[in-house]
Amino acid sequence: MEAVTIYLSIYFCLLFLLVLIRFINKLWWNPIWTQSQMRSQGIKGPSYKFIHGNTKEIINMTNEIMSSPMELTHQIFPRVYPHVYSWIKLYGTNFLMWNGLQPQLVVAEPDLIKEILNDKDRAHPKREPTNFIKKFLGDGLVTTQGEKWFKQRKLANHAFHVETLKSMIPDMIASVEMMLERWRDYEGKEIDAYKEFKVLTSEIISRTAFGSSYLEGENIFNMLTKLAFFISKNEYKVRIPLIGKLVKTRDDTESDKVEQDIRDSVIKIVENREKNVITGEVASYGDDLLGALMMAYHDVDETTASVLSWTVLLLATHNDWQDKARKEVQELFGQQSPNADNISRLYPPAFHILRKVQKEVKLGKFIVPGNLDITIPVIAVHHDPQIWGEDAHLFKPERFAEGVAKATNNNVAAFIPFGLGPRTCVGLNYAITEAKIALSMILQRYKFTPSPTYVHSPVAIITINPQHGLQVLVHRL
Numbered sequence: 001m002e003a004v005t006i007y008l009s010i011y012f013c014l015l016f017l018l019v020l021i022r023f024i025n026k027l028w029w030n031p032i033w034t035q036s037q038m039r040s041q042g043i044k045g046p047s048y049k050f051i052h053g054n055t056k057e058i059i060n061m062t063n064e065i066m067s068s069p070m071e072l073t074h075q076i077f078p079r080v081y082p083h084v085y086s087w088i089k090l091y092g093t094n095f096l097m098w099n100g101l102q103p104q105l106v107v108a109e110p111d112l113i114k115e116i117l118n119d120k121d122r123a124h125p126k127r128e129p130t131n132f133i134k135k136f137l138g139d140g141l142v143t144t145q146g147e148k149w150f151k152q153r154k155l156a157n158h159a160f161h162v163e164t165l166k167s168m169i170p171d172m173i174a175s176v177e178m179m180l181e182r183w184r185d186y187e188g189k190e191i192d193a194y195k196e197f198k199v200l201t202s203e204i205i206s207r208t209a210f211g212s213s214y215l216e217g218e219n220i221f222n223m224l225t226k227l228a229f230f231i232s233k234n235e236y237k238v239r240i241p242l243i244g245k246l247v248k249t250r251d252d253t254e255s256d257k258v259e260q261d262i263r264d265s266v267i268k269i270v271e272n273r274e275k276n277v278i279t280g281e282v283a284s285y286g287d288d289l290l291g292a293l294m295m296a297y298h299d300v301d302e303t304t305a306s307v308l309s310w311t312v313l314l315l316a317t318h319n320d321w322q323d324k325a326r327k328e329v330q331e332l333f334g335q336q337s338p339n340a341d342n343i344s345r346l347y348p349p350a351f352h353i354l355r356k357v358q359k360e361v362k363l364g365k366f367i368v369p370g371n372l373d374i375t376i377p378v379i380a381v382h383h384d385p386q387i388w389g390e391d392a393h394l395f396k397p398e399r400f401a402e403g404v405a406k407a408t409n410n411n412v413a414a415f416i417p418f419g420l421g422p423r424t425c426v427g428l429n430y431a432i433t434e435a436k437i438a439l440s441m442i443l444q445r446y447k448f449t450p451s452p453t454y455v456h457s458p459v460a461i462i463t464i465n466p467q468h469g470l471q472v473l474v475h476r477l
């Protein structure tokens with residue numbers, strides 16, 4: 001009996017020791033080793049702090065900068081990504097930082113960005129989405145990999161084909177007309193353009209993705225907005241290994257509920273369609289996006305609403321460009337409208353692109369160890385004075401007068417609002433068509449100026465948005 005007790009004690013001691021070694025390895029040795037590996041190659045960065053990494057510094061910097069509004073300039077990089085801005089200045093274009101225990105290599109050098117996003121050797125897959133992001137994006141095109149992604153992408157390319165897009169234009173026009181009808185009550189007064197564009201883009205995506213079921217679609221997109229809030233709130237919250245998996249926070253439970261509601265709504269739409277096809281009420285599953293794709297969730301309405309909002313601000317504060325844009329629209333009568341390039345340079349809705357390194361890999365002249373996240377800070381590249389000159393933060397659409405290639409000196413990774421390589425945004429043409437239609441129709445009818453109540457406060461919540469809305473005065477032409 002005594003021998004059994006001794007054996008059991010030894011067993012538990014060994015087990016405890018093993019768990020302790022694993023913990024020390026994960027929480028201390030691994031980070032220190034990775035850090036020294038990168039430093040020996042010249043990649044520096046803020047030092048790893050036990051368990052928290054650099055999250056406390058990140059949260060403090062963000063809270064401090066967001067506690068006061070900024071002047072109405074387009075120098076927004078230090079505000080929306082304060083830690084990346086400070087650390088690029090301190091450590092160089094590429095540096096290593098820590099989201100808790102997870103090392104993140106921040107890469108803002110265009111040559112390396114090109115290598116990562118083109119991903120010829122499939123060495124830089126998409127990052128494993130966090131629990132909250134998984135709920136938001138689902139197991140869809142944005143997050144899948146390999147064969148599954150390939151199949152979904154083929155379907156999506158088909159769903160966003162030029163001919164399919166053409167058939168969506170009447171829906172887009174009808175939605176803009178509805179919005180402009182609402183504006184009639186506000187002529188000479190203030191509107192919140194951001195709120196208006198969120199309603200507009202969610203209406204358009206609901207009509208085009210959910211067709212006849214667009215009211216249910218709108219409900220789904222409202223729930224997605226709730227999930228987006230949980231993602232940004234929890235981005236830098238560190239969870240202790242093991243315990244974090246076992247204990248659910250309030251946000252976990254609430255977002256589980258929203259996720260379930262979204263699933264139920266989508267299933268209801270799909271079941272209704274199946275029922276209608278079986279009973280012969282309709283002949284097919286529908287020719288809208290949902291019918292073709294049962295599409296992956298993406299922050300589709302947020303991104304275009306963001307582009308439209310910042311375009312309106314830039315044109316409201318640069319009357320000369322607003323007049324030029326209107327003249328172009330009037331001359332071409334809506335066939336073409338101002339080029340959105342310069343807007344998505346200064347205010348790129350997708351302000352960063354995320355990848356990872358699974359196994360040790362060569363990147364440029366560096367050897368990058370496995371299990372490392374890669375963050376490409378798009379906004380840093382778009383505001384880089386070395387690429388765009390000392391006036392990088394100024395609104396100067398003439399930069400693009402001779403095309404993007406000329407503006408970037410043929411540097412394809414210098415301007416990447418829609419990404420680059422095989423995982424480039426599949427909705428690019430959809431988003432541009434939608435933005436051009438909305439902008440042309442607004443410019444044809446209204447002149448707009450900033451409202452005295454507008455407070456300039458761009459904030460990064462999944463996309464870059466105006467924190468307190470975007471108030472402009474609209475004057476009928």
Ligand code: HEM
Pocket residue numbers: 126141142143153156296298300301303304307344348349350353354416417418419420422423424425426427428430431
């Ligand atoms: C101004 C609006 C938009 C911007 C700036 C934007 C930006 C981006 C970027 C940067 C990526 C690449 C992400 C990466 O490489 O990790 C991406 C991917 C994607 N976007 Fe967009 N997007 C916009 C609108 C849309 C719209 C309207 C749709 C669909 C209706 C859409 C659907 C997608 C999908 C499905 C992917 C994933 C593609 C893949 O991984 O194969 N996007 N978007």
